[in-house]
Amino acid sequence: MPADFNWAIGGEAGDGIDSTGKIFAQALSRAGRHVFTSKDFASRIRGGYTAYKVRTAVDPVQSVVDRLDVLIALTPRTIEENLDELHEGSVIIYDGERTTMEDVEIPEGMIGLEVPLKRLAEEAGGAIMRNVVALGAACEVAEFPIENLDSALEKRFGSKGQQLVDNNKEAARKGQDYVDEEYDHEFDYDLETTDEDYVLLNGDEAIGMGAIAAGCKFYAGYPITPATDVMEYLTGRIENFGGHVVQAEDELSAINLALGAARAGARSMTATSGPGIDLMTETFGLVATSETPLVICDVMRSGPSTGMPTKQEQGDLDMLLYGGHGEIPRFVLAPTTISECFWKTVEAFNLAEKYQTPVYLTADLSLAVTEQTFSPEEFDMDEVEIDRGKVVDDDTISEWQNEKGQFKPHAITDDGVSPRAFPGTVDGAHMTTGLEHDELGRRTEDTDLRVEQVDKRNRKVETARSEEDWSPREFGDPDSENLVVSWGSNEGAMVEAIDLLEEEGVDVRFLSIPYMFPRFDLNEAFEDAEEVVVVECNATGQFADVVEHDTLTRVKRVNKYNGVRFKADELAEDIKQTLEA
Amino acid sequence: MSSEIRFTDFKSDKQPTWCPGCGDFGTMNGMMKALANTGNDPDNTFVVAGIGCSGKIGTYMHSYALHGVHGRALPVGAGVKLANPDLEVMVAGGDGDGYSIGAGHFVHAVRRNVDMTYVVMDNRIYGLTKGQASPTSREDFETSTTPDGPQQPPVNPMALALASGATFIAQSFSTDAQRHAEIVQKAIEHDGFGFVNVFSPCVTFNDVDTYDYFRDSLVDLAEEDHDPTDYDDAKDAILDGNKEYQGVIWQNEESVPYGEKHGVTEDMSQVDEGAPEGAMDLVREFY
Ligand SMILES: Cc1ncc(C[n+]2csc(CCOP(=O)(O)OP(=O)(O)O)c2C)c(N)n1
Ligand code: SF4
Numbered sequence: 001m002p003a004d005f006n007w008a009i010g011g012e013a014g015d016g017i018d019s020t021g022k023i024f025a026q027a028l029s030r031a032g033r034h035v036f037t038s039k040d041f042a043s044r045i046r047g048g049y050t051a052y053k054v055r056t057a058v059d060p061v062q063s064v065v066d067r068l069d070v071l072i073a074l075t076p077r078t079i080e081e082n083l084d085e086l087h088e089g090s091v092i093i094y095d096g097e098r099t100t101m102e103d104v105e106i107p108e109g110m111i112g113l114e115v116p117l118k119r120l121a122e123e124a125g126g127a128i129m130r131n132v133v134a135l136g137a138a139c140e141v142a143e144f145p146i147e148n149l150d151s152a153l154e155k156r157f158g159s160k161g162q163q164l165v166d167n168n169k170e171a172a173r174k175g176q177d178y179v180d181e182e183y184d185h186e187f188d189y190d191l192e193t194t195d196e197d198y199v200l201l202n203g204d205e206a207i208g209m210g211a212i213a214a215g216c217k218f219y220a221g222y223p224i225t226p227a228t229d230v231m232e233y234l235t236g237r238i239e240n241f242g243g244h245v246v247q248a249e250d251e252l253s254a255i256n257l258a259l260g261a262a263r264a265g266a267r268s269m270t271a272t273s274g275p276g277i278d279l280m281t282e283t284f285g286l287v288a289t290s291e292t293p294l295v296i297c298d299v300m301r302s303g304p305s306t307g308m309p310t311k312q313e314q315g316d317l318d319m320l321l322y323g324g325h326g327e328i329p330r331f332v333l334a335p336t337t338i339s340e341c342f343w344k345t346v347e348a349f350n351l352a353e354k355y356q357t358p359v360y361l362t363a364d365l366s367l368a369v370t371e372q373t374f375s376p377e378e379f380d381m382d383e384v385e386i387d388r389g390k391v392v393d394d395d396t397i398s399e400w401q402n403e404k405g406q407f408k409p410h411a412i413t414d415d416g417v418s419p420r421a422f423p424g425t426v427d428g429a430h431m432t433t434g435l436e437h438d439e440l441g442r443r444t445e446d447t448d449l450r451v452e453q454v455d456k457r458n459r460k461v462e463t464a465r466s467e468e469d470w471s472p473r474e475f476g477d478p479d480s481e482n483l484v485v486s487w488g489s490n491e492g493a494m495v496e497a498i499d500l501l502e503e504e505g506v507d508v509r510f511l512s513i514p515y516m517f518p519r520f521d522l523n524e525a526f527e528d529a530e531e532v533v534v535v536e537c538n539a540t541g542q543f544a545d546v547v548e549h550d551t552l553t554r555v556k557r558v559n560k561y562n563g564v565r566f567k568a569d570e571l572a573e574d575i576k577q578t579l580e581a
Numbered sequence: 582m583s584s585e586i587r588f589t590d591f592k593s594d595k596q597p598t599w600c601p602g603c604g605d606f607g608t609m610n611g612m613m614k615a616l617a618n619t620g621n622d623p624d625n626t627f628v629v630a631g632i633g634c635s636g637k638i639g640t641y642m643h644s645y646a647l648h649g650v651h652g653r654a655l656p657v658g659a660g661v662k663l664a665n666p667d668l669e670v671m672v673a674g675g676d677g678d679g680y681s682i683g684a685g686h687f688v689h690a691v692r693r694n695v696d697m698t699y700v701v702m703d704n705r706i707y708g709l710t711k712g713q714a715s716p717t718s719r720e721d722f723e724t725s726t727t728p729d730g731p732q733q734p735p736v737n738p739m740a741l742a743l744a745s746g747a748t749f750i751a752q753s754f755s756t757d758a759q760r761h762a763e764i765v766q767k768a769i770e771h772d773g774f775g776f777v778n779v780f781s782p783c784v785t786f787n788d789v790d791t792y793d794y795f796r797d798s799l800v801d802l803a804e805e806d807h808d809p810t811d812y813d814d815a816k817d818a819i820l821d822g823n824k825e826y827q828g829v830i831w832q833n834e835e836s837v838p839y840g841e842k843h844g845v846t847e848d849m850s851q852v853d854e855g856a857p858e859g860a861m862d863l864v865r866e867f868y
Contacts, residue, residue: 030868155868199867209863215852218664220656241857244663244845249689253656256649256686260629260660263647264668265850268660286650379864384856404594422850423645423661423668429623431593431639433648442595442640 003057005142005189006067009131010051010081011074013041019156020072020131021052022371024138025200027152028056029373031145032194036061036492037202037371038565040081041310049077058192062337062372062492063568069189070141072134076104086110089188093137095130113137113179120174125167132168136175144191146176199376203341203367203489206379207297208233210345211269213384216295217243218268220257222250222276225309226365227299230271251276255283255296262292263432265422267349271297274316275306281324284358286434288328291410291418291457293352293359293389295345300364300488302563311563312365314488317542320360321517329457331359331464332516336473336491338367339378340514346384351468354389355417355460362516364537366489366565392419394426401427408439412452416459461518470520472511480509482579483529485522485555487513487543489565490535496568497575506576516543519550526551533558533578537565556581588617591626593643599634604781604792607755608702609638611779612671614758615765616644621669629658631674631683634708635701635781638673652683655690655699659839662697664849666840669769670697677707680716680736687738691745691774696838698768698775701738702755704783705790712786722789738778739819739830748773748836750815751829754795755781760803760827767829773836780825795825802828810834 009020021037028035033056040051053068055061068085071078073094079086086092088109094101096114106112115137117130124133132153139146153168201209208230211219219238221231235245248254254270262268272280277298287294298320302313320332331351335344341363348359392400400408400419407428411418418439421428431441436453438444473491476484476498486494491512498508511525526532532555534544539561547555558574560566591613599605616626626644630636632651639646645668649657658672679687679701690699706724707713714727717738721730742750749771753761761779768775780795807828808814815831818824840846 197868199864201867205867212863213856213860215857217849217852218660220660237863239844240859242847242849244843244849246659246663248656249685252653253686253689256653256656257660257663259649260647260657260662261664261849262660263645263657264627264661264664265848266664267849267852268664282650283653290647376864376868381856381860381864384860386852386854388852423627423665424625424848424850426624429626429644429646431646431648433639434650435648 003059004055004061005057005069005191006053006055006065007070007138007142008051008053008068008082009072009074009134010040010049010078013048013050015074016131017050017052020135021054023149023152023156024135025054025371026155027149028054028191029198029200030151031148032196032198033058033191034060034198035200035371035373036063038064038366039369049075049081051078051081056191058194063496064493064565066567066569070138072138075100079104079107083107091141091187093134093141111185113141113183115175115178117175120178121171124171124174129168129171132171133175136172137179139172140176140179141187142189142191143187145193146172148193197376198373199379200371200373201338202229202369202371203335203338203363204229204299204369205233206338206341207271207345207361207363208237209379210342211349212238212241212243213342213381214267214346214349215386216267216269216349217241218258218261218266219243219270220246220248220254220261221270221272222248222254224273224276226301226368227271227273227276227297229368230297230299251279252283255280258294259283259287259292262294263423267353269295269297271299273299273301274303274319277316277319277323285324285326285328287358288330288457289434290432291356292432293356295348295352295359295361297361297363299368300362308563312537312565313561313563314364314537315542316362317516320362321546329357329461330517331355331357332362333359334362334487334514334516335367336488336512336514338372339374341367342379344514350385350387351464354387355464356389356420357460362488364488390417390419392421392425392428397421397425397428402440406430406440409441410437410453410456411439412456415463416456417463465518470515470518472513472520475510475512477507477509480507481530482506482508483525483532484508484510484535484575485513485532485547486535487516488537490537493566493568493571494535497572500569500572501576504576506579508575521550522547523551526553531556531579533575535566535571535575537561586617586620586622588613591616591623591642591644593641595640597641598637600785602784603634604704604755604783605635605638605702607758607761608700608779608781609641611753611755611758611761611765612673612700613642614762615769616669616671618762618766619669619769625667626669626671627661629654629661629670629672631678632709633675633678635673635675636678652678652681653686654678655683655686658697659690659693659695662695663840663845666846667848672697672699674701675708676701676703676705676717677715680738680741684716688741688745691742691747691776694748694773694836694839696773696840698765698777700765700777700779702781703738703778704781704787706783706787708783708786719789737819742776743816743819743831747776747831748833749775749829750819750831751777753777753779753827754799755779756792757827760801764827764829771832771836773838798825799827800824802826802830
């Protein structure tokens with residue numbers, strides 16, 4: 001019996017797949033088990049296959065694997081779609097009384113559990129609960145105490161009344177009893193529970209929570225998969241902390257609203273995905289030139305154009321590093337885990353304000369929409385530090401005025417950072433613009449002033465390079481001659497791949513890079529390595545190119561761009577082969 | 582402080598580079614007068630401008646100001662106002678800026694109804710790019726890019742505003758100084774989005790919609806039997822294609838600005854030293 005258990009529910013979009021999966025994931029988390037979820041979904045609301053997968057273990061899990069132990073199949077296609085992951089002994093729960101599932105064929109060696117989901121649900125109070133009947137059946141198969149499911153059902157339906165909760169509990173019992181009574185099979189699973197208290201959340205939620213923790217008060221956005229969850233999270237919550245969310249008419253408006261709020265002194269943010277970043281790029285230049293602190297979050301999906309909106313890719317790096325006309329100093333942060341989505345968001349606000357620079361915060365679809373368990377201490381709010389940078393007030397503004405008493409919002413300084421006066425500050429009235437300007441913010445085409453301002457803005461990057469910590473996260477064997485480098489959500493799969501590789505006698509040192517710009521200097525690590533492999537979810541190796549540029553050394557590449565994230569076992573195999581090649 | 586404020590306090594020491602005789606001088610002076618008359622001072626005023634000759638206004642005024650990108654000044658203004666409702670926010674732009682590249686934002690700014698003032702310097706031409714047709718240019722107006730005229734009817738900005746649910750619509754003429762300042766003042770005093778389309782002639786590129794033309798054709802609604810709080814009166818004036826009006830055309834007395842409606846009334850510029858109180862509850866939600 002493997003240490004971890006892999007479960008999925010699949011059917012058509014509109015079948016309630018997501019909420020059912022989430023209930024099960026929550027039940028496991030509440031039972032003190034670690035959980036990692038993933039979603040297969042199509043960009044349609046009805047019709048179209050969709051699945052919610054849960055991997056769970058008592059030890060931490062942080063990636064998906066190529067294996068499925070129990071599958072709740074609401075449609076025949078669900079079985080087809082998952083054939084690769086199903087194995088000898090896998091259990092498939094289905095409703096044989098459902099017309100489309102009547103003649104469904106259970107692949108050889110697997111166990112088909114026919115459970116009349118709909119009929120049992122109706123007996124419990126309504127056909128709508130058929131997925132919950134299936135969950136009850138799954139609890140029986142996995143020997144998972146059904147009380148934990150009850151607790152998740154209470155959380156989910158509690159606000160809608162006790163009757164509904166009771167009906168659902170009853171539905172789950174019916175599924176459980178049915179399997180118990182109709183099948184005398186010994187299943188392989190026995191999901192233990194622990195006393196741990198975990199929280200279960202996804203990357204978008206972690207970003208939203210990080211924003212509130214960082215004192216963000218203003219958010220403007222336009223819905224787009226997979227970034228919308230950030231806006232949905234903030235809506236209704238940020239108000240409790242004195243903030244507000246505006247749903248703008250488009251991304252052009254969203255970033256300009258956010259820019260306005262930032263100029264008024266609020267910590268401000270917008271989030272979008274690739275196509276929205278394209279639209280925001282014009283204003284991105286204005287944000288940088290006017291030296292406005294702004295956090296712009298790009299939750300990457302697969303492109304170009306509308307690409308595959310519901311699929312994984314890390315294809316926007318070039319855009320984030322180089323997008324925009326002219327030369328634009330910026331920071332690009334890329335959290336590598338869900339909990340890092342929280343911390344990097346907090347950091348993004350501090351960097352934006354300290355250096356008065358736009359900060360791109362990029363997550364990828366896999367980080368954004370999948371959930372993972374953490375102990376709540378991972379999000380210890382006491383650890384949150386706020387740094388607003390060089391803000392001047394009524395008393396200190398005189399230090400930054402010229403002889404005529406005019407405030408210099410773009411004063412030339414050694415560290416490249418100028419003073420900031422929020423509107424309302426007495427004698428601080430000043431102009432900002434996207435045009436090249438002098439220290440007062442007024443337009444200029446003077447050749448010397450142009451050079452001074454360009455240098456000043458670029459100097460912020462140099463200051464940040466020396467003052468901040470841009471270190472990567474390091475894993476594996478520090479002395480290994482095999483160096484693996486990656487960014488974004490690949491970390492989880494890679495960390496598990498390290499163990500799998502070790503079993504095969506391959507040792508690696510792994511650096512997971514959370515800062516795309518400014519970056520950690522990889523030269524030393526490269527000197528110590530025989531082989532370097534860069535892992536990323538795109539076709540051309542955008543980060544590999546950057547790394548080659550930085551180190552003047554050729555690297556090997558592992559790229560995946562079919563729209564699905566790396567799986568730990570598959571990644572281990574790819575790395576092994578690449579190292580041997 | 583406000584009682585001592587004069588309109589010249591809103592003047593910067595930068596000399597405008599507008600062509601001598603440009604309507605924008607008068608438009609700006611009226612805005613400054615209106616700001617002073619409503620008790621504002623430069624330190625509580627935020628002026629946002631777009632791109633165009635009109636967009637240069639923020640440079641010549643003295644206040645907190647942002648000169649943005651083409652067509653997108655309105656969302657910036659809304660962001661400023663929502664983040665700090667204590668500020669007086671004015672957005673200025675041209676007809677190209679507001680009704681062409683920014684038309685989408687215009688419609689939504691109108692329906693969002695944030696309490697700010699939008700002044701459009703309508704010269705019925707693109708001035709800064711040297712004389713191409715704008716969305717308010719006449720159908721037969723010959724320009725470098727439309728040698729036979731645009732051959733499309735001009736946008737009626739007031740109709741667009743009315744259809745979008747505007748709560749305040751006015752029109753003025755930059756050179757009629759007293760009246761123009763008075764109209765902008767009413768827009769500032771309005772609770773909600775105050776929209777003023779200002780005829781602000783371009784003496785360099787537009788020889789049709791000239792000072793003489795407006796002087797001869799303008800009808801002042803104050804001298805007509807017009808009730809700006811009567812929707813039908815407003816609609817009739819706006820859809821009357823034969824006349825150019827000045828004055829407040831429509832004012833919805835029931836207007837509740839966005840900020841009040843959504844409870845966004847506090848200055849957002851202050852932030853706690855660490856995570857805000859109660860932030861740990863956010864984590865507990867995920868149990
Ligand atoms: C994205 C973008 N497209 C085009 C331009 C060029 N451009 C500058 S001003 C302008 C037209 C301005 O016309 P209007 O808004 O009527 O203002 P006016 O100059 O007449 O006051 C254009 C097209 C630009 N700056 N940005
Ligand atoms: S070109 Fe026209 S709009 Fe521009 S400054 Fe000259 S007169 Fe005014």
